[in-house]
Amino acid sequence: MSVGDVATSNDLKHLLSLRDLDHDEWEKLLHHAQLLAGPRGREPLLAGRRFGQIFLNPSLRTRTAFEVACWDLGAHAVYLQPGTGLWELEYRKDVSMTGAAAEHVQEAIGVLGRMLDGIGMRSFAEMEDAAEDAEDPVLSAVAAASSVPVLNLESAMDHPHQGLADALTLRRHLGDARRPARKVKVVVRWAPHVKPLPMAVPHAAVLAFARDGHEVVLAHPSGCGLDGGVLSRAVELAGEAGGSIEVMHDKDAAMDGAKVVYAKSWGPRYLYGKQDAACAFLSDHLDWMVTADDMARTDDGAFMHCLPVRRGLVVEDAVLDSSRSLVLEQGSARLDVQKATLCRAMGVEP
Amino acid sequence: MSVGDVATSNDLKHLLSLRDLDHDEWEKLLHHAQLLAGPRGREPLLAGRRFGQIFLNPSLRTRTAFEVACWDLGAHAVYLQPGTGLWELEYRKDVSMTGAAAEHVQEAIGVLGRMLDGIGMRSFAEMEDAAEDAEDPVLSAVAAASSVPVLNLESAMDHPHQGLADALTLRRHLGDARRPARKVKVVVRWAPHVKPLPMAVPHAAVLAFARDGHEVVLAHPSGCGLDGGVLSRAVELAGEAGGSIEVMHDKDAAMDGAKVVYAKSWGPRYLYGKQDAACAFLSDHLDWMVTADDMARTDDGAFMHCLPVRRGLVVEDAVLDSSRSLVLEQGSARLDVQKATLCRAMGVEP
């Protein structure tokens, strides 16, 4: 069972993956996000609603943006963090629960669904077994157990709110928030890090830019390929939108003519479960840090990153501090986008 | 000084133990809970009020239900967790505070009472010294220090909101939320676990079902007796309501004719302070897990548990996943009940 199956298995307006949305839903969410960036986004459209956000992993933007989005729209956000003030949750089926987890999502989400109008879930990839991660096991179990809409606040495989915010930011940057003003070359570029990170964000970025019909170049060292299923879907979406996806391993050539450089680190899948080797891989590719010289190869390209970003490792300070950086605009767009997905989940037309 | 003495030492509408409520208060709380389960529970009855909830131990339902209850009624809940973002609190009198605790409840609760309209406190049993637990030392100290009503969010000895929710759930199950539709056999049944747990929930369950006049059978292995004072009070309450309390050690015989099986694990008191021996005791009694076969011995009995519950250890999946399980209804009733106790604490007639 894939996440997509869950999403369509009932009439709940889950938002689990950018793979699932149809074209109209994608456009509608972005249009609503733009609308909600204005005065409409401070009206009590969701008066009295309650949204629960469950974080298995840390968050700054996602959590704050949902809390503020709820407040701005007259709703209330409950913040839950298993492991801190709340026991750990089990999500596997048919297990004797003799470990650390004191409650199963079946009961936890079951009860929460009776107190809340929507549930958000953050659950990063374990990065031990790529096939298991590809099933998005925690998010899938939560969606299956929930009687209310579930929003993906970054799962093993996808980060749809980031992808939506990135698409909106680029549309705005190109001059028209209502549509991609033109097709441009977008380089989604791998970056080094201190530890291997999951692929949810590059997945979301490639899916989002493919949906908007851009010429997407995915640049990464050999061995760092994204999930095959996601890439196939991205190619399909790019085709429908008149765009393209190309994979390159030459970071310099990739930059030529780029209008956008979207940097992000992630760990090589063939080293999942091998932390030391993965860290060594990262150390071997420190030259993938995005520098001002790299940006000089582009066609006056903008710089994007989902944040948090490590300065002096993922990207040079000079790039982040330049007028080419859109990172704060991306962060700001999160608030607009999350208002739109909350309205969709709760059946309110903004 | 017992908790009950504190509760009556001033006019504050504390809710510290189900032992203390008089008959009219018990009925009124349940009636209000049922009323607040409807549209009345979404009106701003507590507009502008502030409720602080302090958790020394983890929580999902209690915390979320109070936060949502406040929101639904126009109030605001502050969530405080000593040990995480807040130092530990001392509750003992006349000590030189040279340990981990940086503040005494005398000052902490004293100040909070000047900013809040009510305070909830969770403080589990230490399970080192049964006589000390029986005094409910933390809750008692908090109630004594508070200038505003204090609600017990599960203390060493009692979990009144759980007991209220359980009584309401059973009333609803039997067909009339306004009163126990009939007297039924309710088995409060001990269950195994990975570690010894406190007795607050079985205490609350026995007190609640006794108050509603049911035929309560308390089934547990020899050595797992509940607190004598609580049991005496339960017997007294059962007598007043036309019910009964019986203790049995034969788990199979206990099930015969049961209309409700209420499972819960707790640790044997004679092994307090002896963690390894207590765990060995639990391991020796794994056959107390509630199974579909056990349920087959009942008179079409319903299954209840306060949650969180460990699947495959406390109860078989087949029981939890059957239509006989009321666990989600119990969780849902928590919201209704906690709205009622908030209204009582803050002097508002719903």
Next chain:
Amino acid sequence: MSVGDVATSNDLKHLLSLRDLDHDEWEKLLHHAQLLAGPRGREPLLAGRRFGQIFLNPSLRTRTAFEVACWDLGAHAVYLQPGTGLWELEYRKDVSMTGAAAEHVQEAIGVLGRMLDGIGMRSFAEMEDAAEDAEDPVLSAVAAASSVPVLNLESAMDHPHQGLADALTLRRHLGDARRPARKVKVVVRWAPHVKPLPMAVPHAAVLAFARDGHEVVLAHPSGCGLDGGVLSRAVELAGEAGGSIEVMHDKDAAMDGAKVVYAKSWGPRYLYGKQDAACAFLSDHLDWMVTADDMARTDDGAFMHCLPVRRGLVVEDAVLDSSRSLVLEQGSARLDVQKATLCRAMGVEP
């Protein structure tokens, strides 16, 4: 660059240090605090606003008072705690971020400023390098990165909300919240502890009482001097207000004729970075605990402490439990004062 420079480098209504406020601002904040202690403090003066409070260190009063202040005034407070549910933040410039911190305040505060109307920051002194602490490096970096007003929720050097609350409490105690009813002798007295603490609170207390023109006696063991820059500024402020600052090492002589004894522990600066020696210093001065005998030397003096306070170490129970103690009044005044600083930050005249 000092904190003061940041505060005046743009038009934002930061509140970073009591050193920076001019006389009119100081008086206006205290007048507004008193006004907001009444019914005006429960009106939606800040309707729809959002305030983010970031705590690098624990809090009870500051955090609760801001959350309640926001609620009372129609605003919402977001609570963020780097290290728990949120990664650590880097604040230094030009570093390669290969350590624990996953995000720089440049981006974190940059994004938050686009979702919030004000940001509060708590960041205690590191107590490794006094010169570095004197720069208030974290607070300064946050203020410099923020596009919205920043409030100091206790930094390395100052705790302005505590100082404001202390001044208001003493004014009330002396009979007129609108002004210091008369000039009195206030002893800010060093106290022992289990570990060395920062100087932000004694700094704030001395600055606050100096601003109100009192006869301030700073009593501490030799070696525990406050920051020279702060003391100079306090002497300047005292001079302007007709008061005085005197430093004494004789704890008994200091008490003679005191109308207020303000106790607080802090670590000796010359032992910064030497934890064992600092603890030994504290142990050597246990006789600085404030006792009922000490209070008997005063002129019917009141007792003040910012809280949290360690009973039986910083002060005898008999003093805290006497009618001379103003500690709960100080805590209560925090709510009033923080309403006033929120209004100032957000440009609202109460």
